[in-house]
Amino acid sequence: MSVQTLPDDASRQFLAPYAELKPALPGADSDWLANLRDDGADAFRQRGFPGSKVEDWRYTSLAPLTKSAFDWREPEATLDAEQLPALVFGREASCRLVLVNGRLSRDLSAVAGLPDGATLMGFAEAADQSPDLLREALGGESVLADQPLAALNTAFMADGFVLHLADGVVLEQPVEILSVGTGGKQPPLYHPRNLIVAGADSRATVIEHHVGLCIGAYFANVVTEIVAGERSIVRHCKVQDESREAFHIAATNVHVGRDAMLDSFVFAVGGHLSRNEIRVKLAAPGAHCRLHGAYLMRGTQHCDNTTIIDHAAPETNSHELYKGVLDDEASGVFQGKIVVRPDSQKIDGHQMNRALLLSDKAQINSKPELMIYADDVKCSHGATAGELDDEALFYLRSRGVPEAQARRLLVEAFLNEAIDGIALAGMRMPLEQAVARWMSGAAR
Amino acid sequence: MTQKMLEIKDLHATVDGKEILKGLNLSIGAGEVHAIMGPNGSGKSTLSYVLAGRDGYEVTGGDVLYDGESLVDLVPEERAAKGLFLAFQYPVEIPGVTNMIFLKNAVNGVRKQRGEPELDAMEFLKFVRVKAKALSMTDDMLKRAVNVGFSGGEKKRNEILQMAVLEPRLAVLDETDSGLDIDALKVVADGVNALRGPERSMLVITHYQRLLDYIVPDHVHILAGGRIVRSGDKGLALELEERGYAEFVDQAAA
Structure with a gap:
């Protein structure tokens, strides 16, 4: 059975298979999880897909989603293990989970060398075997209230990854999560649900790598929730290299505790329509976050980066830098909201989005939004859009x-400011290589 | 008759539809240093950009022959590969590209176009360090982004370093003295003089005679109103210093 396209009520059709699927979804034995799914379904039923009148979605239309007939059964795909090393981002990760069309593949995954107190498993395994691991952190308030697609994910979430770190556990090596889309006769639809719970004083680096192994369409509706405990450091590096026909809508919701730090980097080159929304709550004094990103789009690709940083406590800092390169008729969106609550004094918040437009028809919509209700605050924002510097080119x-090489050098130089900020040194070179690959496709 | 390295014949060029060069003639032989002097707006910088092949500088008449072949239809990188070099009046800052990367791309870009093997990282490093040392440039300046945060003198020294590294056969120096104090001027002029040789020709474009005390030309030309209005030896520059450009401007306008 497939989802029919009914223009009047198209988005609600995404819920049609819910009753049938629900008993077989992981964690069915846990009442709280079953209730959470119902709440997700209800929230999505009420809201539907947000239209352009919803401020958060003003520049990104989800209409193409409601016109596609997706296969929600998450079709089984056989993937040859030999295909994988080429996919792994640059380096042999000793610890790696592989998801194929949203489902964990144990055969392709390799989990070794984790210290005591660190747990890395699939979401389905966790929901069935140790649901308590999920309970404290799954389904933050904004998922149901403000994020209809995350609510839809909550109803259907079937697999994903869970990383749990007990207090004081330090991961020396990055963990890589490879999420592969294979496409299918009918475009697959899947809802990966990921969870990172970092205990006090713990440290981890997680690379979330989404890649398309096909040229066809599919829809990955991803939710990643991160809870960074006191004094923890969580580095989250996301690479979005989905197929050029794919839909990739992702929400990353992060709760940052006292003196803890989130370091996020998002690199986007794939997808036909993609959105990466990051919501960070700086919940206690000393919490800080750094959100960096780079996006390279061409053809008719559309990429939306939306960030919402809530300075919910005094003495919290945020630093944000996104850089985009748009060619052909590609379009980009950057929305950056910074909220400073009335009692949140001594705040530092800085935000910058720069876009490089390589063609007359490429476009960028930048919308900074500062909502500041405290007075002892240093906040700045900026947005620029420009072409390649003719003088430098000459x-x-x-x-x-x-000429082609000169253009490539200038584009790389433009992106370097964002990429250089990656604390994880091992990621820089693969990203620079990815930029070079992208540019060589753009050589004219 | 021996073939000149550069022959500019009745060159007409426009910028934004406005004619700036109006029938310029000039010949430069191998190993010769020619100076072009002229008042502001006479077309000096236009000439340098036309020679280097910048977009927007359109040749509407005449020709530029280099070793007997027309340059007019070549893109800038092809001209560089043939051995033409322009030292910019205002060297461009390129944030995010280090001097070293810039130079390596330049040298290997030229070598590749010429069908020569590219230099690897180690060979290149050795090669550049020797050239940089001769210009009193530190490793730090090689690691910094191209011209970003450089003083006026450092920028001009950087131009000469690029010239030393690319070893052109014809170097056009566009107002290389502008923005330099006397000490910086000497360093730059020493760098230029070190590159003089029987096979390397230079076209030194300047507003002031001062530079020509340090880079002594074989021939001096006065450019006014888009044409060469007078040519002579280095004495012409001194004469100009005393009498100014007024009579040549009048002459060009007449």
């Missing part, structure tokens, strides 16, 4: 650098 060419 300078390089006059020194014998061929």
